[in-house]
Amino acid sequence: MRLQKEVIWLLLIGLLILTIVIGLEWMKADQRKKPKSLVMTFIDDAKTSRAFTWYTDNSNVSSVLQIVKGSELKFDKELVTTITGITSTIASSQQVQGVHKAKVSNLEPGTTYSYRVGSGGDKDWSKPAIFTTEARSLNEFTFINVTDSQGITEEDFILWGKTLNKAFEIFPTAQFIIHNGDMTEESDDDKAWDHFFSEAEPWVSQVPLMPVTGNHDEVDGVADHFTSHFNLPNNGAENSIEGTSYSFDYGSAHFVILNTESNIKEQTTWLEEDLAATELPWKIVAMHRGAYGGNMNKKVGDWVSIFDQYKVDLVLQGHNHEYSRSYPLRDGEIVGDGDNMINDHEGTVYVVTNTAGQKFNEQKGNQFYHQVHFQNEKQMFAGVQIKGDSLTFQAYDKDGEKLDEFVIHH
Ligand SMILES: [Fe+2]
Known part of the structure; x- marks a missing residue:
């Protein structure tokens, strides 16, 4: 009798354990379907x-x-x-x-x-x-620019999340984000992408994140992890990896996203056609390696001539992990009077907004074109507001301190 009781107990405990195991597996399977x-x-x-x-x-x-x-x-x-x-x-x-x-x-x-x-x-x-959605007629809008979130661990991406949180605290009405490339350190590191998005999701589920391809996103001509993560306009240069060069409009501004990692020549042809086709007054380019950043990427010299020809207002750059803002430039020379107001399409301003992630580079030497150039070793972001015929660029650190500001006036 006693033995029978023990057997029944054992069976019940076994059944309970089995139910828990099946339940956990079930939950795991459910979790695997979760977006x-x-x-x-x-x-x-x-x-x-x-x-x-x-x-x-x-x-x-x-x-x-x-x-x-x-x-x-x-x-x-x-x-x-x-x-x-x-x-x-x-x-x-x-x-x-x-x-x-x-x-x-x-x-x-x-x-x-x-x-x-x-x-x-x-x-x-x-x-x-x-x-x-974008309003039918829009006189004023703001977007956020960040770059090089480029982490490996969860801790790295918590810094990226905090940078975005502060950016939206300072610019709560921002309509979208432009990320200037190097989202993660290793493009095929799934865990890093998981952290990148879980930190950003409160924001990027509500406002578009428009990405630029960096040298950590496209390696040896392969960018499939980067392009898999974003559903982007398919209007870029012939023979570029789809989703690495494209353009889009918002309000009175035309945005061109270029890929500094491959297919430079065909992007040159496309860039010229793309800029010739827009009638919008504001023209903004975003690319990873800077034409005028911490140093100069000479490979994109032909692009710079086209920026000059079409009077591009602002070039957003990444890659150098330091803060850099050029004087307005035209034909490789400084134009204007060196204050913080750029008038009447006199030149193009090139910026690198440090990094939104964990990695800071030692500050490179000053170049002739540097109007503002520093390494503060704090994550940074910029808010760009276009209001009628004025564009105001403001750069902040992750603590909310404003470190740079300039205005472009048409
Ligand atoms: Fe980088």
């Missing part, structure tokens, strides 16, 4: 469309986007639009992950939407988020 690394980008007209990318650990699930007008974060069946995106996979030495890309078009300008992404199951939705 991560969610990021919004511009892809077509910023007034009427948005693009989204997210990853899952399970590489074999659908890409579903639900969107509804309003900021209520409620997804009633009658009101919601459901869009199925495209699933592909990306392999690293560590694992194979699902890459999910979706796009929504025909949105109304100046309108707020709630959305969520998922794998199709009821339990697989992302945290819902909101965004607002």
